[in-house]
Amino acid sequence: MNKTLIGSAAAIGLAFAGAAFAQSSMPAPTYAADGKMIQPKDYRTWVYLTTGFDMAYAEGAANQTHSFDNVFVNRQAYDGFLKTGVWPDKTVMVLEVRGTGGENPLNKKGEFQGEVRGMEVHVKDASKGGWAFYAFGKDNAPAAALPRTAACYTCHQDHGAVDTTFVQFYPTLRGKMPAGARE
């Protein structure tokens, strides 16, 4: 390899390192010019918290079709929570809803996960007045925050173990709850 090649290889390496750094230090929630939240794209590489199966919140709710919900949180927020027991500003929690995978000749019993049915996001952002919920549809278009009167806020406020989040349902975190948190 001649000098120019080595030089440019090094420059490319630096450019990659720079891009990786910019990504990891980037604040997680991003918004469009009109203030709507842009749907997180890379949440599947974040920290996995749990999978709920057929969870329903209404008394006597019928299970018409099975569903899974997978919860992820951005890495910076997870690390912050482990250290302090507090969700830091810019925490983004994603709840991805999936149906079942359907028929598969190998599978004689039980269910596996199918396609994404929808996504709900819970974001702590002081610049937006604190925690807010967003629901993204199949078109993946940016979403406005759900109104404060939505039932989401009441249930999370009244029953979430830590700061309006359901840490009591997240196996790697429920042992790390601050003293006095709801069980």
Ligand code: HEC
């Ligand atoms: C009656 C209670 C209840 C209501 C109403 C409710 N949730 Fe939740 N939510 C939960 C529970 C319980 C979990 C934990 C899910 C699990 O363990 O898989 C949860 C988890 C979540 C999470 C994962 C992050 C977190 O905060 O723990 C998001 C995002 C979320 N809900 C969004 C919503 C949105 C959006 C609405 C309103 C459209 C809503 N929820 C309404 C009970 C509720």
